[in-house]
Amino acid sequence: MKLKEDLNPFLLQVLHSIIWVYSAVTFLPWYFLSGASQNLSRAKRVKARPVNSTPGSPYRSVNSVHCLASVLYPGCDTLDKVFEFAKHRYKERDCLGTRELISEEDELQPNGKVFKKVILGRYNWLTYEETYLAAAHFGSGLAALGQKPKSNIAIFCETRAEWIITAQACFMHNFPLVTLYSTLGGPAIAHGLNETEVTHIITSKDLLQSRLKAILLQVPRLQHIIIVDDKPTAWTDFPRGIMVHNMATVQALGAKTQNMSKPPNQPVPSDIAVIMYTSGSTGIPKGVMISHSNLIAGITGMAERIPNLGREHDTYIGYLPLAHVLELSAELVCVSHGCRIGYSSPQTLADQSTKIKKGSKGDTSVLKPTLMAAVPEIMDRIYKNVMTKVEEMNRVQRTLFVLAYNYKMEQISKGYSTPLCDSFVFRKVRSLLGGKTRVLLSGGAPLSAATQRFMNICFCCPVGQGYGLTETCGAGTISEMSDYSTGRVGAPLVCCEIKLKNWEEGGYYCTNKPNPRGEILIGGPNVAMGYYKNEVRNKEDFFVDENGQRWFCTGDIGECHPDGCLKIVDRKKDLVKLQVGEYVSLGKVEAVLKNCSLIDNICAYANSDQSYVIGFIVPNQKQLLALAELKKIRGTWEEICNNSEMEKEVIRVMAEAAIGGKLEKFEIPVKVRLSAEPWTPETGLVTDAFKLKRKALKTHYQDDIERMYGGK
Known part of the structure; x- marks a missing residue:
């Protein structure tokens, strides 16, 4: 994602020349002092390999070639022993x-x-x-x-x-x-x-x-x-x-x-x-x-992927639900390595959070965490809020921000750091999370490339995008901190291996070129024992192979890249076949359209007996009100959301974003319903990790579905 500058061409040329001269003068000393060549070689190295040469062979981390890791510390084979070990080692911390x-x-x-x-x-x-x-x-x-x-x-x-x-x-x-x-x-x-x-x-x-x-x-x-x-x-x-x-x-x-x-x-x-x-x-x-x-086993795999874990001053901020495997695993990793955990909530996280009285400090400002986990929904909000503020800057400020942004994006792609940009341009943005964050871990859902790159650049730290499920203790993959590519979730952790299974209905095969594709299966000591009192689902979703290793069938569709990293490309339950025969991946449609500044959240929906996709949208209030004013549409927030002219305007803006995101014409929602109320876990329309509850959303918007499909 490259941002656009908007100063006159002459001044832009002068600024670009200054940047070019600075880069040229500092190239050699910075190349050797910053370790750029080592950074690039780490980023590009092969991170996982197939166990054998047959199609569909499991991929395993290059750091666990001989056996999968299952114990964090020698002799500590139960969680009480791990905590006792940490208590002895970090007694006064x-x-x-x-x-x-x-x-x-x-x-x-x-x-x-x-x-x-x-x-x-x-x-x-x-x-x-x-x-x-x-x-x-x-x-x-x-x-x-x-x-x-x-x-x-x-x-x-x-x-x-x-x-x-x-x-x-x-x-x-x-x-x-x-x-x-x-x-x-x-x-x-x-x-x-x-x-x-x-x-x-x-x-x-x-x-x-x-x-x-x-x-x-x-x-x-x-x-x-x-x-x-x-x-x-x-x-x-x-x-x-x-x-x-x-x-x-x-x-x-x-x-x-x-x-x-x-x-x-x-x-x-x-x-x-x-x-x-x-x-x-x-x-x-x-x-x-x-x-x-x-x-x-799960926390052993996660810990191996986080550099320098357990430094004396490492502080983790806990605010995601501990009943979710991402937060529980992250906190157990921290406790087992002597980190301190300061507690927060989504309502008190930052100075601008909903429960913090104006003028007083949010939790990140006081705690200044070095480690943090977040779900994409929260990162998307931060991204959109900051970019809205950038749009409100005067022309000179905005252009300087964009120049710095694009310059840093180019530098990190070459393995360089940018201490001057970090200190003078991005310091204020970084202070939103306390100013000391050194690792951000994203999980729970796919993170868009635009948001991931924004967090890398503006918060001056790597974003480790992870993939795991409750059934695998949250462990599966985490991208390495030296890998600044986007849209991927990294290589298998040292505690597990991953293989792809053909899914004929969706047209995904482990023999696909250039990269194998298929349903993701995760195997290893981190795979759970099964579902409580649910033998039918246990037989469907879990199995033990000829070597006695336990596997879980995720239902997600993945693609393995030559360096062993995984990309999530689809989900079996999200795939709908339209009346005319085309397959639509609802998750893919949502991921593209959530990058539109007008959309805070979206649920794409399609009936297999219909020929087009529809959508339920939580619009960005500031952006929608500005659009309403431009179109001279007045009323309360609820009236604006229910206005049919506003629906048409949103469809027009959304279609432009969809084309930019390379969606096919049949994938773009033709009709939408704008929701005046945001979807929160309290409404029952999203989970605590802000994943869409499709069944609940369908029930909630049933009348609108019938209206948009011509039933009413």
Whole structure:
């Protein structure tokens, strides 16, 4: 993505000449001092190879030629041993940090809505030793409340320090931990709790009142609810037989009853550590059974791909849902390597976040993280917000920004760094994430090339795009930090191997030229044990090969490049055959059109008995209002979104973006519905990782589907 300059040609020529002279003068010293040749050779080297020469052979990392990695530290074959090892090695280091709440107030908005705003103070930290003790006491307290080894226990809670303390307590005492998204609806929560037959659940005061309390009568086995919030509160109006406790009380009970020797019935590698319920993007959530050995293999593979992990000052910011495998794996990687984790939320992440009172600091400004994970939806928002501000600059500022952007893009493609541009041009943008980020990890969905390149350039750090699933402990591939190519997810991690399986219906074959294509299968010690109480899906999605290795069939379509890196090109469930015979990849259409500045989110939809594609769109409010003003269309935000003339204008702009993104004519949505309300996990239309819930979106927009297809 090259940005366009808009100054007069003479001044542009002068600026380009200055840049050329600077590049020429500094070329030789910078070439040798910056290590550009080594950077380029690392980026271009072969990263994975087929195990043998037969078509469809698995690809394996060049760093795991002889065997797949499965253990992070010698002798640490269960998660409790890994944490104990980290506690001994990093005893006095900060481990988990929580920001203090100074004040909270309601703020009336111009539209009449009331937003809660907060002023937050400094981070308070628990050391590794203090965290270990807190987990040990909590585990003993749960045992004193009747929780038995190998009996399931649930956590239904926001991302916070108490979540990880609970997880470590369960790992120590061999309590399989059932994880549920905090945004799941009542029926899905009840389904998970009843299927796993839990008697104890850990939750927060807010979630108990807003979601859990309403379904307690539907969960007859539940006996104990443990609230993680500090302040003790009197709990009333609960069904008979349910006791409510505070986490601090349970920890105090555990401190009294804890035996100084290790807990009985300690886990073995094959024991279940987590039953992780998926976000339910295609229906009722499924519980994925993940063993201790599965998770250790997964975090071993991830850790190998992050350079210099465990430096004394490495700080990770935790704000994505811990019930999602990306966040849980990332935090376990950090804890096992002595990094500190400061907790945040999407509403308090930056100075401009929705819950931060104007004039006070967001979490990234205070924490200044060096490591961060993000889903593409969040990165896309940052990209669009910054580029909107660039458009608002005066002509000189905008041109200088564009020149610096294009200059840096050219330099990093040659293996060079650009310290002057980073210091003088991109410093302000970089400060949005605290100014010290050295690695950004993207996962959960494909990241567009434009957004990936923007994050590389403006945040002055590599973006490791990863690919993995709950069923593979989040591990599959991560692009190397020296690889600045876009649109790819990297080579297989050292804990697994990847092979492509022919999919005839979609026309994908492992004999395709120039690159083999097919359904992605992931095999290795990180592949989960299967779905809880779901043998039908286990037989469909998992298998064990002749060598005893376990494999998972992902349903995603991939393409392997000559250097062993993987590109995601399609998804079986996203492919729709139109009435006239053409196949449309809905995910591909959405990925291209989300780059349009007018679109914040989009769901493409097609019926196989129809001849064209339609779309549901969450428009960018600022861009759409500007377009409405240009076309002299007035009204409230809802009225503008419902205006048929605005729909036509959006289709026109969208079609231009689609042609630029090389979509075929039959792939471009012909009709659209503009949504005045954004899609958030709370609406039930996207998952916690902001993946589209196609079934829920279809139900939500059923009347519009009928209208756009001529039914109404």
